[in-house]
Amino acid sequence: MTQFNQSRVPVPTLGRLATYLRVLSDLERTHVQTISSAEMERQTGINAAQFRKDLSYFGEFGKPGVGYTVVELQDRITRILKIDRRQPVILVGAGNLGSALVGYPGFQENQMELVAVFDNNPAKVGTVIHNLTIQDFRSVKELNQQLHARIAIIAVPAVGVQRVADDLVHSGIKAILNFAPATLRVPEDVAVRNVSFMQELAVLSYHTSGKLMAPDVLPPSNK
Amino acid sequence: MTQFNQSRVPVPTLGRLATYLRVLSDLERTHVQTISSAEMERQTGINAAQFRKDLSYFGEFGKPGVGYTVVELQDRITRILKIDRRQPVILVGAGNLGSALVGYPGFQENQMELVAVFDNNPAKVGTVIHNLTIQDFRSVKELNQQLHARIAIIAVPAVGVQRVADDLVHSGIKAILNFAPATLRVPEDVAVRNVSFMQELAVLSYHTSGKLMAPDVLPPSNK
DNA sequence: TGCTGTGAATTAGTTCACAGCG
DNA sequence: CGCTGTGAACTAATTCACAGCA
Incomplete structure (x- = not known):
């Protein structure tokens, strides 16, 4: 049936x-x-x-x-999953983590194409990482009119991250992967997923030396 | 299971x-x-x-x-959460991602102390990142007898990650934060949490341009 | 009054168990 | 047969709704 x-x-x-x-x-x-x-x-x-x-x-x-x-x-x-064709993705934040993500293999494997990197630090704008020139974040809306990315990765510090999210929403972004430890407020039609290392470590810490069992042994924690 | x-x-x-x-x-x-x-x-x-x-x-x-x-x-x-005192943490894999993690602020804030970084690449062993000298992974068991870390972060490629996990378990590790896209098999008393960027992006990709609503709008995905 | 703490109700997600098809 | 596909049963997690306390 x-x-x-x-x-x-x-x-x-x-x-x-x-x-x-x-x-x-x-x-x-x-x-x-x-x-x-x-x-x-x-x-x-x-x-x-x-x-x-x-x-x-x-x-x-x-x-x-x-x-x-x-x-x-x-x-x-x-x-x-709509990865049967290339999905353009933009990244905001070219710090430690952001830069590491640019070089991450697996984007290709999953048809995710990082098409632009943004930062608000004038010292970084113009610099090249892995074939991508860092762009001024203020130009994100304008540039995304060409790029048509619907997915964005946020890898900026927690302060000011809400502003970044707002600007992304106004640039046509419909899905955000957020690495900043903060709660984003976005319109209903925008999806957000948060990745928090520290949160994950805290959960693991709870399980150390406790009499408690691991919550999921073999299966991956697929949320 | x-x-x-x-x-x-x-x-x-x-x-x-x-x-x-x-x-x-x-x-x-x-x-x-x-x-x-x-x-x-x-x-x-x-x-x-x-x-x-x-x-x-x-x-x-x-x-x-x-x-x-x-x-x-x-x-x-x-x-x-047992972070009222410092929790020693070891990191395996000093590639792009691993190196970025070493410099991540927030470890301190959450009383997580990165006490050692390991890699199996001889070219990297001996190099210093953020005050930590990269150690040969083969010495992990021996070194952890002094360090007493119970938490480890794995940031190596998927191939061979099971071997890494096995060695960590034998070194006294009781909780693993795994960044490699692979399913780890560990004893019952060892907790594992998987972080998969690509999985998160795939989930977000599903939500782009679909008529479906975002699954969690305001609340963080604390799964 | 304005809040907490918590059983009860609800909703979400997983696993069972088996009919039915190739 | 050996497997899939799926209603039904179960288990987990969230939210409601309200009694009771400072």
């Missing part, structure tokens, strides 16, 4: 789709043709039923008695 | 505690004495009842009609 469960997809499902994609790439590289949900569980630690259910939100993909065709599933997931 | 800790503190609660701590620091700096759950909601986007419930797992902290004493709450949360 191919009914597109267009009813809301759980957010954690989307994160897991990216994990499946990673495994599928490995399988493709080693010329494996098909994979069953049980084998996917072995590779990722994610429950086999969970894998099947995650896919079921988007239609039917597998062949009973056989499993899933690697390349076909890969193709479907990339289309679901 | 995902078995949860026998205590009934939800994992997301721990992440939010770190967020509250951030707000409390700001308040302390500006000499604010008390804060109500409603005001905390305004500052973080986290529901006021959620805030109260999060704290209730650990006892009673507030004064009815008044709110919470900033410094007292700060003190209690740091003790809960």
